[in-house]
Amino acid sequence: MKIGFIGTGNMGSAMMGGIISSGMVEATDVMATDIFQAALDRISDEFGVHTSTNNRDAVEFADIIFLAVKPQFLAKVVDGIKDMDFSDKLVVSIAAGQSLERLTGMFGKELKLIRVMPNTPALVGEGMSALSPNELVSEDEAATVLKLFEAFGQAEIIPERLQDAVVGISGSSPAYVYMFIEALADGAVAEGMPRTQAYKFAAQAVLGSAKMVLETGEHPGVLKDAVCSPGGTTIEAVAALEAAGFRSAVIEAERICIEKSRDL
Template sequence: MPLKGQKIGFLGGGAMGEALITGLLRTGLVAPSEVYISDVDAQRLEVLRQKLSVNTTADNRAVVSAADIVIIAVKPHVAASVLKEIAALARPEKTFISIAAGVTISQIESCLEGPVPVIRVMPNTPCLVGEGASAVSAGKHAGEKSMKEALAIFNSAGAAVEVPESLLDCVTGLSGSGPAYMYVVLESLIDGAVRLGLPGDIARKLAAQTMLGAAKMVLETTDHPAKLKNMVTTPGGTTAAGLFALEEGALRSVLMKAVADATRRSREMSG
């Protein structure tokens, strides 16, 4: 087990940090006594302590001192000041994992002292329900051990893949922003069914379960979506009629453009 005996610290106790801790505890990868969280909000820390039975403190330095793996889960605009605060405590034997959007590996490495393993991760909001999609990128000092640890942490809240940092803007455009695209698709399907007389609560349940089931088939069969689409489509049938409407509306190119535009905006914001 990559995390056996490791103590994990979280700088920032927001929703994403809580989601990751919940995944780690649910999967049994760590015990509550091995998790440390710091945050500026004392009330939030008390909630996390009572809910998860983890160690809490207002002192970032105390978390870094105690932990073998440090997850930087603060807002991007305060990341630099937090890194400066903990820099003297950084050690080559500790792994630093950042989920601060737009903060590059080189920026983090330049703030920390010495050849410290740094990993940057782009997770998405479904981590909050244990179904996140996360992309993990290694810094120049992060070896195989550090990467295995990072992948284990983010797999506990969904699925994680390794990509070079140069592709993280594309990941942002796909899976980072992607849940919003899926919600628009779901909202449209629900509205279409309601327009034709299906009660809203039933339409919502059927549409969401349909999306969940379709995604699960892609992941579990490993078949190309086009093959799975063809399995549903009979000549001259209902699905063929619906697909023709989607093609007329250029849904395919609109979604491709959404990924491209979000990727470009991510590059602008991190540049």
């Protein structure tokens, strides 16, 4: 299996590094392309992959081609490769808001496509990715790509109609979580804790809480109740969050995010 990456930004690099580190693919079976030679030099030094400034080289080289570019650059990238033979290739796009139908239209022909929404925690091997294959992708092919994404976190295959919801719940939500961590730290700093230490306490509390949800299988409400002793400090804090509209603010932010994704 040979893989091509068109685009070597933060997400493309994270994906590449995770896949190579997993041992699923050797570095010599990977080619990366980018318009910036400096970016390619960095990738070559870090991972030892083949590089080129010509995107067509990646298509010729690979069985699976990752379009790891921002949505605003996708049409131009596709325009430069769409005349090539994709009959025995699989294309994976991580461009936000770009539907399978739109991608097919850009290529001007039917081909094997998988639309994916990853997120930035992939940079530390803890990404959450949602994959939506089109009808030409076989179950085995979809399973192979799923394993590639699991090399840098968790991944699920979902119907495409849920992709906009994924943007709200995992694609953009790291930013919401960072705001929460920052706010937690600010509260501790106000009480005299050094900021660096406050960030560590807050981030570890969020990390541990997330692991509790994933590893125990308990409903988040049950886990919350287990922390809230009768008449204790935690229930007072929870009451303050509820009074301030914490839940509704998160839900509304997610709703607006999803609407924006649909409009892309």
